[in-house]
Amino acid sequence: MWIREKKPVVGVFGFSGCAGDQLAILHMEDDLVDFFTSADIKFFHMAQSHQEVPEVDIALVEGSINTSKQENELKEIREKAKIVVSLGTCACYGGIQYLGENETEFKERMEYVYGKDGKNPEFLDLVGQPQAAEPISKYIKVDIMIPGCPIAPENFVPIYTKLISGLFPQKYPYPVCVECKYKDNDCFLLKGKYCLGPVTAAGCDAICPSLEVSCVGCFGPYEGSNYPSMIEKLKEIGLTEEEIKRKLRMFGGDVLEKNLDGDN
Ligand code: SF4
Numbered sequence: 196m197w198i199r200e201k202k203p204v205v206g207v208f209g210f211s212g213c214a215g216d217q218l219a220i221l222h223m224e225d226d227l228v229d230f231f232t233s234a235d236i237k238f239f240h241m242a243q244s245h246q247e248v249p250e251v252d253i254a255l256v257e258g259s260i261n262t263s264k265q266e267n268e269l270k271e272i273r274e275k276a277k278i279v280v281s282l283g284t285c286a287c288y289g290g291i292q293y294l295g296e297n298e299t300e301f302k303e304r305m306e307y308v309y310g311k312d313g314k315n316p317e318f319l320d321l322v323g324q325p326q327a328a329e330p331i332s333k334y335i336k337v338d339i340m341i342p343g344c345p346i347a348p349e350n351f352v353p354i355y356t357k358l359i360s361g362l363f364p365q366k367y368p369y370p371v372c373v374e375c376k377y378k379d380n381d382c383f384l385l386k387g388k389y390c391l392g393p394v395t396a397a398g399c400d401a402i403c404p405s406l407e408v409s410c411v412g413c414f415g416p417y418e419g420s421n422y423p424s425m426i427e428k429l430k431e432i433g434l435t436e437e438e439i440k441r442k443l444r445m446f447g448g449d450v451l452e453k454n455l456d457g458d459n
């Protein structure tokens with residue numbers, strides 16, 4: 196915690212992804228003026244032309260890291276920031292592009308686009324050496340994660356408000372199912388339909404099940420998840436092992452490697 200004597204300096208940085216989290220900030224119609232006036236926004240990738248990475252109190256970092264150039268820029272951001280926040284599920288867990296890690300044809304696709312061994316000179320100068328998508332925590336220490344695909348303003352604004360006030364926000368200690376129950380929704384799993392609510396971190400207010408759409412886990416893994424039980428339930432519903440793995444990895448990154456023993 197720092198004592199707030201002046202407006203905190205904030206930078207919003209973007210790496211690989213759809214830029215939806217930066218866009219979500221710019222679309223916060225009711226809170227946008229406060230966002231830009233309550234802090235000294237020194238860098239905003241999507242909203243400004245490029246400039247040098249400044250010293251900041253808080254760095255909000257979106258996107259996964261896919262090239263050596265991005266890796267170096269990320270490390271520079273870490274050196275110049277007091278607090279680093281991973282913004283959105285790509286930065287937190289690798290995002291959808293992390294799925295490529297587990298596909299056999301990934302190397303061939305890389306070579307097709309970037310040349311053999313990724314040494315296509317046209318791309319090297321521009322983007323650096325291509326590498327498999329990773330969450331930013333693979334390369335630097337992350338202080339706070341705000342997942343979401345994209346982030347939900349209802350989740351982002353309270354966390355950001357605490358941060359710029361010098362307070363440290365706590366993680367949600369429960370999964371999407373708790374928010375779903377508060378909404379009094381009928382449970383998909385009880386109806387024999389797929390839903391990843393039990394293994395997904397809360398914060399979205401269970402928006403999908405409330406609209407009769409199954410949760411696909413875009414807020415990233417809930418830390419207290421019981422994966423063996425979730426997998427068993429999904430098999431019971433009729434999903435194959437391969438389908439279950441892909442669904443859990445889509446927004447969960449290396450969640451299976453971290454949480455299950457054996458060959459998952
Ligand atoms: S519908 Fe999905 S999110 Fe809601 S309680 Fe059931 S499993 Fe959880």
Ligand code: SF4
Nearest residue numbers: 399403410411413414
């Ligand atoms: S219900 Fe699930 S898929 Fe929908 S926004 Fe929340 S975490 Fe993402």
